Amino acid sequence: MRSSQGFDFRCGGVLIKDDYVLTRAACVVDGTKDDYQVVAGTISINPTTNNKNEQLRFISKILFHNHFNKKTYEHDVAILKLENKIKLSKVTQVIKLPKPHENPNKGNLDQFVVGYEYLYSYGLQYFEGHVTFYENKLKYYFNNRDKGAIMSADVCVEKSGDGYKLIGFSNVGEISLVSLDVDWINNNIVDNPSKANIQSYYQCFKSCYEEFVKTMTD
Structure with missing residues (x-):
């Protein structure tokens, strides 16, 4: 995600649906939707970079x-609802979400922090390592194998099957x-919340009605 006034990097994010991006709330709480742009399918957010896979939304x-x-x-x-959908491809994919209250896999060595290095290369970088829980602080931290700099507001993921799962x-x-x-x-990225509610009401009414009929015929 970058500033709408240029290519100033704001924060990392992940595509959780073709028209929804998940990011840190702290990254966008002081602005409005018009202050930010989402850039997908590229390792550079510089607007002068020519990348055929880049998608700006x-x-x-x-x-x-x-x-x-x-x-x-x-x-x-925070969830960013995009004006137009992202075209999914080999370089632009939806990430898997963890299960509710699922902890990172301690035995998974394929864990990474992905961030945007904006001081020198203006490009995407990733660090290999693993997530560790510190009981004295009751918090999780990422231990970087290469001891390199970890930028703020980076995305932490782990390998999961053929893709990646968000940590x-x-x-x-x-x-x-x-x-x-x-x-x-999940409750905020449904296609049609009102339709989903109607369906749930219908199911409730149907089950209640069937139960009522059963008691009348017994």
Whole structure:
């Protein structure tokens, strides 16, 4: 994600649906939807870079977690609803979300932090390592194998099957797990919430009616 006024890097994010991006709430809480742009399918957010896979999208709405705390960074997630869908391809894919309250796989050595290095290369970089839970702090941290710099607001993922699964977002090494907010995320990226509600009401009415008929005939 970059500033709409140029190629200033803002924060990393992941595609959770072809028209929804998940990022840190702290990255967008002080702006509006018109202050940011989403760039997908490229390793550079410089607008002068010629990349045939690059897709630029404007944001139509920003959804903040209703329990987001700006001071403590609790529930530090926000959903960006895009004006137009991203075209999925080999270089642009939807990431897998963890199960609710799922912890990172301790035995998975294929864990990475992916971030944008904006000081020198203006390009995407990734660091190999593993996520560790520190009991004295009751927090998760990413241990970088190469001991390189970890930028703030990076994306932490692990290999899962043929793709990748999101662990959370890294803020200078500290990982905020997305699994705590998966239910909220899924509830806010449905295609048609009103239709889903109608369907659930219908199912409830149907089961209640069937139960009523059963008691009358018994």
